[in-house]
Amino acid sequence: MKAQALPAVELTRVSKNFDAVQAVRELSLTIQKGELLTLLGPSGCGKTTLLNMIAGFDVPSGGSIVIDGRDVTAVPPYRRETGMVFQSYALFPHMNVFENVAFGLRMRKMAKLGIERAVGRALEMVKLEGFASRRVGQLSGGQQQRVALARAIVIGPKVLLLDEPLSALDKNLRRAMQLELRELHERTGLTTVFVTHDQEEALGLSDRIVVMSRGEIQQVAAPLELYRSPANGFVASFIGEINRLPPARCRIEGDEAVFEIAGHVVLRARRREKLTIAEGQETHLFVRPEHLTIATSKSSAQNKVSCRVTTHLYQGAYTLTRVDAGPLGNLQLRALGGEAIAAAPIGSQIEIDIDLDEAVILAG
Numbered sequence: 359m360k361a362q363a364l365p366a367v368e369l370t371r372v373s374k375n376f377d378a379v380q381a382v383r384e385l386s387l388t389i390q391k392g393e394l395l396t397l398l399g400p401s402g403c404g405k406t407t408l409l410n411m412i413a414g415f416d417v418p419s420g421g422s423i424v425i426d427g428r429d430v431t432a433v434p435p436y437r438r439e440t441g442m443v444f445q446s447y448a449l450f451p452h453m454n455v456f457e458n459v460a461f462g463l464r465m466r467k468m469a470k471l472g473i474e475r476a477v478g479r480a481l482e483m484v485k486l487e488g489f490a491s492r493r494v495g496q497l498s499g500g501q502q503q504r505v506a507l508a509r510a511i512v513i514g515p516k517v518l519l520l521d522e523p524l525s526a527l528d529k530n531l532r533r534a535m536q537l538e539l540r541e542l543h544e545r546t547g548l549t550t551v552f553v554t555h556d557q558e559e560a561l562g563l564s565d566r567i568v569v570m571s572r573g574e575i576q577q578v579a580a581p582l583e584l585y586r587s588p589a590n591g592f593v594a595s596f597i598g599e600i601n602r603l604p605p606a607r608c609r610i611e612g613d614e615a616v617f618e619i620a621g622h623v624v625l626r627a628r629r630r631e632k633l634t635i636a637e638g639q640e641t642h643l644f645v646r647p648e649h650l651t652i653a654t655s656k657s658s659a660q661n662k663v664s665c666r667v668t669t670h671l672y673q674g675a676y677t678l679t680r681v682d683a684g685p686l687g688n689l690q691l692r693a694l695g696g697e698a699i700a701a702a703p704i705g706s707q708i709e710i711d712i713d714l715d716e717a718v719i720l721a722g
């Protein structure tokens with residue numbers, strides 16, 4: 359029998375107002391046991407506020423919060439069994455690593471031997487064995503981040519809450535810590551709510567992503583689905599790079615959907631079953647840079663568009679090429695390696711193929 363997904367946290371129409379600011383608006387969301395769920399959205403969209411309400415540091419203006427079947431809306435933070443890592447780490451600078459991690463256990467009046475065992479295990483989990491007697495001031499940013507993580511997991515929380523825990527780290531360390539966090543999650547199976555405004559980090563780490571904007575949920579989905587089938591223009595533009603074409607008129611011709619853009623550019627896509635667009639309705643097309651390619655003399659693609667190359671941005675594994683496609687505006691292409699730089703010099707006139715079968719098509 360397949361295990362039923364069980365709710366770890368249930369938010370029902372949760373709101374938070376700070377005077378005139380509605381930071382979170384009647385937001386409902388169920389977080390399943392054992393999943394790593396990411397809150398993703400631009401600065402000020404309410405991510406921290408939502409996390410603080412789950413932890414109990416902010417009291418909702420409306421709605422209810424249930425953790426593990428218990429309504430905790432009015433329960434103080436230290437009775438909620440949540441572990442939190444703050445963006446600033448918020449470690450105690452005058453204490454050593456052991457004491458920082460042990461803090462929550464002492465507050466819970468755990469016996470000395472139990473504390474030593476639990477702290478040892480937590481430090482092992484975050485790969486800080488041998489650092490117990492170091493002062494936190496003598497640690498690097500990455501090590502301090504691990505101490506904060508150990509301090510949050512040592513109490514055996516029902517939910518682990520992480521508010522942009524990697525944002526202070528440089529890029530390489532950040533990548534390494536993303537992998538470690540994911541591995542830690544696989545090992546512990548802890549229900550985790552992770553906050554970030556970095557979409558790549560969200561795509562890489564999460565079981566599911568909640569995209570937020572202005573205190574509201576725009577879409578909840580697994581990373582792959584979010585990338586391939588964004589629910590609206592906001593999500594399409596926020597997740598990954600994407601080209602937004604000018605508004606199009608759509609008509610159906612046999613097995614094809616035909617889009618007319620800017621009066622005379624005609625692009626074609628395979629007809630989709632799910633596409634429910636009325637004849638002649640205004641539609642919006644979003645195309646990922648990896649679905650645009652430089653046309654070769656051999657290619658027979660139906661969506662050939664001529665354009666002028668304006669820039670190349672070489673990234674090692676791939677190159678981003680920007681072109682001026684006249685009535686279609688400026689577009690970006692992504693091609694593996696760096697061959698595009700010589701094949702399509704800046705200023706040259708080229709033809710590109712637009713693969714609309716992979717495009718996001720939204721009704722206007």
Ligand SMILES: Nc1ncnc2c1ncn2[C@@H]1O[C@H](COP(=O)(O)OP(=O)(O)OP(=O)(O)O)[C@@H](O)[C@H]1O
Pocket residue numbers: 376379380381399400401402403404405406407408555
């Ligand atoms: N204590 C507060 N008093 C007044 N307004 C607040 C308070 N905390 C948050 N806000 C406002 O609520 C909104 C949401 O803030 P929040 O910190 O939750 O955003 P965020 O998504 O975490 O942003 P960031 O990515 O910048 O951390 C913002 O408009 C913010 O200015």
Ligand SMILES: [Mg+2]
Pocket residue numbers: 405406407
């Ligand atoms: Mg925040």
